[in-house]
Amino acid sequence: MNLHIPCKLYKMPVIRNCFLTLQPKFYEMNMENLLQTYVQLAVEQLYGMIVANEQIQIQITNKDFEGDYTLVVFPLLRISRKTPEATANDIGEKLRYLYSEIKSYNVIKGFLNIKFTSEFWIQRLNNAVENENFGFSNANGKKLMIEYSSPNTNKPLHLGHIRNNLLGYTVANILEAGGNDVVKVNLVNDRGIHICKSMLAWQKFGNGETPESSGKKGDHLVGEYYVRYDREYKKQLAEIIAGGIDEDEAKRKVPIQIEVQEMLRKWEAKDPETIALWEKMNSWVYAGFDKTYKELGVSFDKIYYESQTYLAGKNLVKEGLGNGVFFKKEDGSVWIDLTADGLDQKLLLRSDETSVYITQDIGTARQRIDEYNIEQMIYVVGNEQNYHFQVLKLILKKLGFAWADSVYHLSYGMVELPEGKMKSREGTVVDADDLIELMISTARDMSKQLGKLDDLNAAEIDNVCRMIGLGALKYFILKVDPKKTMLFDPKESVDFNGNTGPFIQYTYARINSVLRKANEQQIKIPQKSVYANISEKEISIIKLINIFPETLALAAKEFSPAVIANYTYDIAKEFNQFYHEHQILREENEELKLFRLIMAKKVAIMIKKSMKLLGIDVPDRM
């Protein structure tokens, strides 16, 4: 997003009282740049010096003070050679003289609070209304790839995956809004010993059970056999230990483990029967995943399978061995020494020449860069793998790939439960499908209780409750800064009051109701508002609409949907306050009524667009 202004703009002649009509381009600037331009000219005229934009600190005026935007004058004292108060007064007076849209100013300590006229704010609103893509950037030709989800095919998705999926999908949306061409990819971990575990358990104990025969969702069914394997393993291990063999020794002798290792060997040897079983069970899992992805509303442009890419890294390792980037130990294992970079030695190939996690990541990274012409590769992966990605990036660099610097690990925090970390072995995971179902049914109960949807048909009610339930879930997760570990309290998540998705959806539905009634009354809402005498609350709302472009740019820069979530909450909250204080359709002054309708409509549009970025739909009624 280009927020820069032409560097010579401050030299443009500004004719007092003609600003509004003469220089419409200024309304496309964000407030910070606009004020910087203004202050630059004021300072130049006052003190004969041009200050750099970075020296001109503009911020939104605190609620407790009178004003819209505030200039912090401390950095300018060197130029003015006056006290903070005197400098602020000089600049304030000059600004008011130069720019008719500046209504008043006041000075408190080193802060110059500037207040704009209502006309100015209405012009800002008109500008935002006029621009349908307000805040969104035109295509910039930059191609990015983002990898997220990355599930294992031995168990269903859980709460942790939900955070990952929502982050990946929404960050992709946000980057697209910034004008980038984003390729969304999923890397499915479909091979390995853990996959064989559920396969073996199914073979031994499954009696041919299928998703069809049992009515179970495929990924859940396979997950059950993964758990079943673990139970059997523990049972057999306990028996051996009970037979008088010490634990370490016993662990190597567990029959089912020996069987599962044999199965992996067969898989790698492409034994037809094993491959067939593997394909069958994986297809069950994929059908299950697809359903969950669909419910969550996430999608991918391309899916990579580890079974098809895990060999690619090996060739790169061989190349690296050839040119001395890697080295081989006596037992045949291949390593890289990163101690000079402050890290450890890292394994790349086991002594039996099988590849490890990082080996295949090296391979897939290369493959993707070759396949797509991307400028940046973003991995949405939990922060427990920070070290892994640090190493990956370094290795790619040492292998001489120029694009290594563009590898970015979008590291997010774990999701914890009130009772602590989720542990699949202890059965404390929150299943994704169960959670989605719980949210939707809670929405259904609430709606029934409130009785607002009573005149809708069953399909319509279902549709709305789905939006609300999923909106609650998605917002609950996305409003937290991705970097931070978050706590998921199921009790709190089904509360649809306060800072929640349904609160925002409700605000949208409320505005929609007003607009519907306006339509019934044959009121035509114009594009431009002319009314000028608006209230402080209305100006606050316009100010919020007005900062959407900067907010979106910040979200993209920080890879943070939370920025959008908090923004959307702010605007909904502000509107609800306005709604209680003022009338819209019953307002007698016709121009004021139209202004309020224009503003309300724009707020609804902003809410809808922001929520869309978060992957959340908004209902017309609720």
Next chain:
RNA sequence: GCCCUUGUAGUUCAAUGGACAGAACGGAAGUUUCCUAAACUUUAAAUGGCGGUUCGAUUCCGCCCGAGGGUACCA
């Protein structure tokens, strides 16, 4: 041990180095003859500790204390 992240009301989350640290839930008290009360209003309540840099520190730096994660053949 070493490395990384983190510590804000009772709880869950906010705050480009700026003014008296914002919300929500929970607590207390209110608002529906009025466009949707899933709303709104009022109220009590917090920067782990000690230093440093700065006109100004929740934010940057150092140490201490607490929490989480990683750490060579798991992914």
